[in-house]
Amino acid sequence: MITLAAGAGLGITGMTLIGPSLPALQLHFVLTQQGTALSQAAYLLALAVPQLFVGFLSDRFGRRRPLLVGLSLFILGSIVCFVAQTLALFLAGRLLQAIGASAGLVSAGALLRERHSERRAAGVIGYLSLGMMVLPMLAPIIGGLVQTTLGWRANFLILAGLGLVVLFSAAQKVERSSPTPPQTPTSSFKSLLLSAKFRLYAGQIALASAANHTFLNSAPYLLTARFGLTPAQYGPLFSVPAISFLLANLISTRIVARWGLQRLILIGTTITLVGGAGGLLLAMVSSFSYLMLFAIASTMSFGHGLTIPNAMTGAIGAVPGALGRAAGLAGCLQMSLGALAVLIFMPLVYIDMLPLLFALAAVGGIAATWWFLAADAE
Secondary structure: OHHHHHHHHHHHHHHHOOHHHHHHHHHHOOOOHHHHHHHHHHHHHHHHOHHHHHHHHHHHHOOHHHHHHHHHHHHHHHHHHHHOOOHHHHHHHHHHHHHHHHHHHHHHHHHHHOOOOHHHHHHHHHHHHHHHHHHHHHHHHHHHHHHHHOOHHHHHHHHHHHHHHHHHHHHHHOOOOOOOOOOOHHHHHHHHHOOHHHHHHHHHHHHHHHHHHHHHHHHHHHHHHOOOOOHHHHHHHHHHHHHHHHHHHHHHHHHHHHHOHHHHHHHHHHHHHHHHHHHHHHHHHOOOOHHHHHHHHHHHHHHHHHHHHHHHHHHHOOOOOOHHHHHHHHHHHHHHHHHHHHHHHHHHHOOOOHHHHHHHHHHHHHHHHHHHHHHHHO
């Protein structure tokens, strides 16, 4: 379980660990603010699209081989970024990182879902999502300290070492799984997109993750430019929303068998909406501090801790016999929407804080609207 959780969290950790290093990277490679946002969005897209193919391959050939190949690519990409002297080589390394990490996202969820019933899987995948969400949220703490003491290159060395540990553990512990009967990618993805159940759950995953990506990518610039904090000072603050997500996740794993997936997702979506909209209103009528920003993020993270693991369970099991493809398509939609959110809102944070709060509130409102519309369709 720990191996799968770490493998699933590598991709986003590869983005959030270097969050405190983004200003330094911008200076080193002479990037504009829009260029930095574009590079982060491109990383998410490179993490998104390969999941479609990894999902199909994992159903066709089993989960183990795609996972091991992907982890190897992630390690190679991290090393390329560590030694890169030019922007082109650095971006090539980031591309390899993202493509490789996509295998962990797909294989971990599919492996667990095929071994458990829906409600049991919700509890198990809840623990998996700890690696997918909590590890990336805690990564800025380490990233900030490393950036302050050793510089940005050291963060990529850490990612290479983490990938190597996960690869060794996966090679030892992940068993071969039985492939499913072959099916063309087009027909399998079409059946998923036509499933109201899949759309319901995948939409919730994507919207919750879009809020997380917007906050994790935008907050470092906001904390530095508006509040004058250094990476070492603001890094520990990211532990607060991580703990909030962890707490909600643990609660979810213990009550999902009695309460069911949909009720917990509805509660989580409501908390997210209240946190986002309440934070925006508070900023508009009173003076705003960085502690209030993290209070808002922590409230929304609690809602996401109820939403994401249960929605993931429902999406992956929505269409029988397509676990890997469902995990791949859900992951692709998740990262693609996150990339779009980062591309739109991250450059606006350079101008003012309100666009970030507006983005968080808007995503919460869209998630609530999507839930009621898609639930009616189902």
